[in-house]
Amino acid sequence: MAITEQDPGGVVTLARDLIRCPSVTPDDGCGIAALAAVLERIGFSVTLLPFGEGAARTPNLFARIGTGQPHLCFAGHTDVVPVGDADWSHDPFGGEIHGGILFGRGACDMKGGIAAFVAAVRLYLNRHPRPQGSISLLITGDEEGPATNGTVRVLEWIEKQGQIPDFCLVGEPTNPAGMGEVIKIGRRGSLNARITVNGTQGHVAYPHRADNPVHRLLALLGELTAAPLDTGSEWFEPSSLQVTSIDVGNTATNVIPARAVARLNIRFNDLHTGADLSGWIRTVTARHAPGADIHIAISGESFLTEPHEPVEALRAAVRDVTGQVPRLDTGGGTSDARFISRYCPVAEFGLVGTSMHKADEHVSLADLKQLTAIYAGFLEKVMR
Structure with missing residues (x-):
């Protein structure tokens, strides 16, 4: 040519x-x-x-x-x-x-x-x-x-x-x-997590007969998002954790759901590894919702x-x-x-x-x- x-x-x-x-x-x-x-x-x-x-x-x-x-x-x-x-x-x-x-x-x-x-x-x-x-x-x-x-x-x-x-x-x-x-x-690295908290379905008027998974899910998400992961490093901006979805599949107003699912993404800098962040998520989840199902996928490290x-x-x-x-x-x-x-x-x-x-x-x-x-x-x- x-x-x-x-x-x-x-x-x-x-x-x-x-x-x-x-x-x-x-x-x-x-x-x-x-x-x-x-x-x-x-x-x-x-x-x-x-x-x-x-x-x-x-x-x-x-x-x-x-x-x-x-x-x-x-x-x-x-x-x-x-x-x-x-x-x-x-x-x-x-x-x-x-x-x-x-x-x-x-x-x-x-x-x-x-x-x-x-x-x-x-x-x-x-x-x-x-x-x-x-x-x-x-x-x-x-x-x-x-x-x-x-x-x-x-x-x-x-x-x-x-x-x-x-x-x-x-x-x-x-x-x-x-x-x-x-x-x-x-x-930055990228981590996606899906957390499923299982509870016991019941009538909202009788909460003592049920186990509301939403409350425990909100508590663990609250801890995960309570403080910044870091303030950044020499070449990277601060890491970011974003909750992308909270679902219960509940169409009724008087039913405590049997399960609640949250999804989140972390874009992390060179102060973290995917393995360290995965361990942190599992530790926080165990503190608020023992027995929850956790699926984590790391699409790349920083x-x-x-x-x-x-x-x-x-x-x-x-x-x-x-x-x-x-x-x-x-x-x-x-x-x-x-x-x-x-x-x-x-x-x-x-x-x-x-x-x-x-x-x-x-x-x-x-x-x-x-x-x-x-x-x-x-x-x-x-x-x-």
């Missing part, structure tokens, strides 16, 4: 092609296959890695060019969330361009980011046909879904192959309003990549292109970086995320070109 000023590295063309693949989780919609074909033409060795069975089968790929060090990996996902019920002004999978804006599901989250990195690699290889190190891509089709047969399984495969990278860059949309604002160097090289190289590349020094941040939700952090240092930088998961998701062509230039500059700094 020709490298032109209007489409540097083919970023616009590839972004449109990927958007036109209706890859709504768990369907691939040709997304992985289309990307694999492009990478093979560039010179990458591509391995398709589908994991899972039946409806849970997830398309993934790992592609690498070069065998030396340093080994830089780019991680991303071709799957997208559903179109939703809101009206779209443009075909969600049309890849339409109007007024310098590219529309479509996945435009900013994160097919645009993938296209920018591939375009940056094209530009880099045009200048350095035989790079000293190696560049790889870890692409999954299951980031927006359960995330069980995607990045986690690919990382296990990469480790067995002895190909763990020295650093990984995740192309999630990190910028709140404009390019160059934020680099993510960590994420992690932090110290802001040394190559984070500083990424920061410098952003400054060179945008003119501003990006803020290093650990806020927001979770991403596949939580899995990658178990294997190597990882940071996240991508497009502006204001339209992700919305109707008429879009990205400006100017931002696509800027991101391509940033990634290309980053490659120049870390692959020398």
Whole structure:
């Protein structure tokens, strides 16, 4: 593909092609296959890695060019969330361009980011046909879904192959309003808990003949939420516990229910671990409601990549292109970086995320070109 000023590295063309693949989780919609074909033409060795069975089968790929060090990996996902019920002004999978804006599901989250990195690699290889190190891509089709047969399984495969990278860059949309604002160097952990308190159903006029589980549930929730978990740490904001649901399924006004269920989520910083918080929840629950059923799921631990090289190289590349020094941040939700952090240092930088998961998701062509230039500059700094 020709490298032109209007489409540097083919970023616009590839972004449109990927958007036109209706890859709504768990369907691939040709997304992985289309990307694999492009990478093979560039010179990458591509391995398709589908994991899972039946409806849970997830398309993934790992592609690498070069065998030396340093080994830089780019991680991303071709799957997208559903179109939703809101009206779209443009075909969600049309890849339409109007007024310098590219529309479509996945435009900013994160097919645009993938296209920018591939375009940056094209530009880099045009200048350095035989790079000293190696560049790889870890692409999954299951980031927006359960995330069980995607990045986690690919990382296990990469480790067995002895190909763990020295650093990984995740192309999630990190910028709140404009390019160059934020680099993510960590994420909070996330814990979900469901607590079921069992009691004895009875008439509200005869409470001594019943055992009201709601009262005990409220007492334990009161203790869990009575004080902040912490006041934050050097790189993280304070941890947050939020009760998300309290249900008894009671349609009567004169009946004490037999059970009460609460759900809560904790987004926790590096002062805690999922295991420590789980133990605390169980201890408090036992104090107020012995015998309660507790189910806890930890979707990820907190992690932090110290802001040394190559984070500083990424920061410098952003400054060179945008003119501003990006803020290093650990806020927001979770991403596949939580899995990658178990294997190597990882940071996240991508497009502006204001339209992700919305109707008429879009990205400006100017931002696509800027991101391509940033990634290309980053490659120049870390692959020398």
